[in-house]
Amino acid sequence: MKKLCQLYEGKAKKVYATDDPELLIVSYKDDATAFNGLKKGTIKGKGVINNQMSNRLMARLATMGIPNHFVEELSERETLVRRVEIVPLEVIVRNIAAGSFSKRYGVEEGVVFDEPTIEYSYKNDALGDPLLNTSHALALGIATEQEIETIQTYALAVNHFLRTFWEEVGVTLVDFKLEFGRTSDGTIILADEISPDTCRLWDTATGEKLDKDRFRRDMGGVENAYQEIMRRLETHS
Ligand code: TMP
Numbered sequence: 001m002k003k004l005c006q007l008y009e010g011k012a013k014k015v016y017a018t019d020d021p022e023l024l025i026v027s028y029k030d031d032a033t034a035f036n037g038l039k040k041g042t043i044k045g046k047g048v049i050n051n052q053m054s055n056r057l058m059a060r061l062a063t064m065g066i067p068n069h070f071v072e073e074l075s076e077r078e079t080l081v082r083r084v085e086i087v088p089l090e091v092i093v094r095n096i097a098a099g100s101f102s103k104r105y106g107v108e109e110g111v112v113f114d115e116p117t118i119e120y121s122y123k124n125d126a127l128g129d130p131l132l133n134t135s136h137a138l139a140l141g142i143a144t145e146q147e148i149e150t151i152q153t154y155a156l157a158v159n160h161f162l163r164t165f166w167e168e169v170g171v172t173l174v175d176f177k178l179e180f181g182r183t184s185d186g187t188i189i190l191a192d193e194i195s196p197d198t199c200r201l202w203d204t205a206t207g208e209k210l211d212k213d214r215f216r217r218d219m220g221g222v223e224n225a226y227q228e229i230m231r232r233l234e235t236h237s
Contacts, residue, residue: 001018001019001020001023001025001074001080002018002019003016003018003025004016004017004018004019005017007024011031011033011037012028012029012031012032012033012047012050012193012197013026013027013028013029013193014026014027014029015027018080021083022082022083022183022184023071023080023081023082023083024080024081024082024083025074025078025079025080025081026051026078026079026081027047027077027078028046028047028048028050028051028077028078028079028193029046029047029077030042030043030044030045030046030047032046032197032212032215032222034212034215034216035216036125036128036129037125039215039216041215043212043215043222043223043226044223045223045226045227046196046197046223046226047076047077048076048077049195049196049226049227049229049230050193050195050196050197051073051076051077051078051079052073052076052230053194053195053196053229053230053233054070054079054193054194054195055070055073055079056233057162057165057194058070058190058194060161060165061158061161061190064157064161065157066154066157066158066161066190067187067189067190068189068190068191069081069082069084069181069189069190069191069192081191082183082189083183083184084180084181084182084183084189084191085181085182086123086179086180086181086191086192087142087143087147087151087179087180087181087182087188088122088123088124088142089120089121089122089123089137089142089143089151089179089180090120090121090122090123090129090177090178090179091118091119091120091151091152091155091177091178091179091180092118092119092120092121092175092176092177092178093116093117093118093155093156093158093159093175093176093178094113094116094117094118094119094174094175095112095113095116095159095163095172095173095174095175096109096110096111096112096113096172096174096175096200097109097110097111097112097113098110098174098175098200098213099175099200099213101117101175110207116156116159118152118155118156119131120132120133120134120137122136122137122140122142123179134148147182147188150188151180151188154178154180154188154190155178158176158178158190158194159173159176162176162194162199165236166201166232167204168236169232169233169235169236170203170204170205170232171201171202171203171204171210171229171232172201172202172203172204173199173200173201174199174200174201174202175199175200176194176198176199176200177198177199178190178192178194178198179191179192196210196211196212196225196226196229197211197212198212199211200213201229203228208225209225210225210226210228210229210232211225211229
């Protein structure tokens with residue numbers, strides 16, 4: 001597989017074309033941003049961890065019937081993925097109140113929901129990724145009703161898998177963000193990444209945060225938290 005020109009540089013990844021029009025190469029950076037790019041920094045080794053973690057989880061999800069973009073890990077930071085047109089929705093699933101949910105609704109962090117919640121943001125940096133409901137998504141032509149239904153079904157199935165997976169290594173999955181894309185034939189598949197950048201992961205025994213909130217909230221110990229969550233992943237059978 002030949003790596004061709006860079007197509008795009010995002011906040012945490014670069015994307016390259018390949019000699020196969022259906023395949024792209026993503027390269028994970030150590031760059032970290034928060035609050036729509038307002039806060040900038042580096043988390044040393046993050047790119048390697050996010051690449052490896054996301055690939056391991058995506059590979060497992062594929063075997064559970066959740067189609068996704070993962071094809072092959074090429075190196076520590078680079079992965080071959082299926083080319084998709086990203087659906088501009090941030091799909092957020094929550095099991096426990098935290099972050100923007102706690103702030104918006106005045107609910108203390110740590111309150112456990114009876115059932116997981118799902119919400120959508122319009123993936124649009126210029127607008128600050130505003131929250132939107134499914135009828136807004138339809139009105140904006142972001143996705144069809146059937147696509148939204150598929151996305152919701154997959155997102156909740158991902159939650160079910162990830163919760164159990166992390167539970168088995170003493171980690172509580174608080175919430176996470178997913179992105180989906182359309183392949184050239186219009187099939188919806190899971191894309192982007194699943195990593196400590198995009199999930200809240202708390203040590204079940206101590207409540208310690210093992211994710212990007214340590215960076216967002218200037219808590220220190222960011223690199224150690226990423227290393228610890230990777231170590232937990234590696235202990236999983
Ligand atoms: P929130 O509570 O700030 O809305 O975040 C919910 C989840 O989504 C949390 O696990 C972090 C993740 N997330 C992203 O992956 N990207 C983002 O831009 C934001 C705001 C949150």
